[in-house]
Amino acid sequence: MLPTMNSLGLIREFLQNRLGVTPERAIPEAPLNTLGVDSLMMLELMFEFEDRFGITLTKDLKSPKTVGDMAELMDRLRSDQD
Amino acid sequence: MKRRRVAITGLGMVSPYGGDLADFFARLLAAESAVRFLHTDDIPRPLNIPFVSCPNFDVDAVLGRPLAGTMDRFAQLGTAAALAAWADAGLARAPSAEDREQWGVSWGTALGGTLAYEKGYKELWIKGRERVSPLSVILGMNNAANAHISIQLGLGGVSMSHTVACASSAIAIGEAFRRVRNGEAPVMLTGGSDAPQAYGVARAWEALRVMAGGDATTSAQACRPFSAERRGLVLGEGGAALVLEDWEHALARGARIHGEMVGYGTTCDHSHLVRPDATGQIRALNMALADAGLLAEQIDYVNAHGTATAEGDPVEIAALKGVFGERAGRLPVSATKSMHGHQLGAAGAVEAIVTVLALREQAIPPTAHLGQPDPACFGVDHVSSARHHQPLRAALSNSFAFGGSNAVLAFRAVRS
DSSP: OOTTOOHHHHHHHHHHHHHOOOTTTOOTTSBGGGGTOOHHHHHHHHHHHHHHHTOOOOTTOOOOSBHHHHHHHHHHHHHHHO | OOOOOEEEEEEEEEOTTSSOHHHHHHHHHTTOOOOEEEEOOOSSSOOEEEEBOOTTOOHHHHHOHHHHTTSOHHHHHHHHHHHHHHHHTTOOSSOOSSOOTTOEEEEEOSSOSHHHHHHHHIIIIISOOSOOOTTHHHHHOTTHHHHHHHHHHTOOSOEEEEOOGGGHHHHHHHHHHHHHHTTSOSEEEEEEEEOTTOHHHHHHHHHTTOBOOOOTTTGGGOOOTTBTTOOOBOBBOEEEEEEEEEHHHHHHTTOOOOEEEEEEEEEEOOSOSSSOOHHHHHHHHHHHHHHHTOOGGGEEEEEOOOOOOTTHHHHHHHHHHHHHGGGGGGOEEEOTHHHHOBOGGGHHHHHHHHHHHHHHHTOBOOOTTOOSBOGGGOSSEEOOSOBOSOOOOEEEEEEEOTTSEEEEEEEEOOOO
């Protein structure tokens, strides 16, 4: 648990550990699918997000398209559930 | 239906010794054990068992991290072995000009993704969480290895897994053999893999009281099939694969042929779940010989199932004597599990490869640490040290499973 980590940091860490994507490539504008994130990996990322930040995602969430969309979604959900 | 000859054009393995197949076979000939003492960090009671691991298997380097992350250890071992066999066969990973829609995979695993399931149980019951990883199902499913292999190699034919305990991959190979011989598939990738180091799995085997004990000093010699001093089996992880190919197809593309697969016999004792029965094994041995069109006197080596259990070893010897009669006393037999351990669903494939290499290299690896054979195992020619320059024509590989399932594979040497 890294309480000080922000959503973008978590996404970058996941992409590096899981896919070997360097943080420099994981810019907010980068489409997640071009970095190798498929639907299954999106589930993994969501799971990691829930696990690390202790929140629960609803089942009807729409999948974000870019790294920035993902970070924004996570930030919003965290602030909603604080 | 015209029977086709079946060539073995690819061999691959994740070796517990860390090297290639030539290194693996050389170490077997040198009677070098891969068994080590395994001490885990499980709390509160760590495992302390003799075990065979593949410590040098660099999964990220072989498969790439994104792919490896979608696999349990058994699928990683299996896919790595399959890719090695495929490369050994001189086949490109991605389909090029050839149509692979009839090419298939027949895989063996006794346990499947047990480590993934165990991780989930820990999350639920030890950590008290409500959820498990969303990858749990695809990591744990028993057909994960063959599915990954089909995807990685672009194989559009049958993709099936066989779960038949210790005979899983021998039966997978036999079923693949039939498909090639019957003309249903010109190429089949076959073999097996397992990773039985899951805590609950190891404890379950301990509870059966069939596991050899050992410590840091004695583990390397813990597995002693047919010996008067045998104390039980040693589990191991592993993955091994063979490429079986229509003989004419192999010749047409100029493939190197390691050997010929000529027969397969499989039966069930239909008598007891864990007590083997020689009559069921005899039927499997005779079935394999008949299927191969071979006479018993044409068999020059048997790679035994030989797990080093008190009950299993004498029954296997009795079965061999039942088939080979007086000649059994001159029949070279060895159990290489003494060195590479019992990799459950991978064992049949590992031993099939050992048998093919023995025929190819005309050399028989020994039963290591045999010492004095158990009188109950007398009656065959136990190979206690490597035999080089042997005129080997044909050989059998035995796999006899809990549940009473028996599988015998028959191979013939190919003269270059």
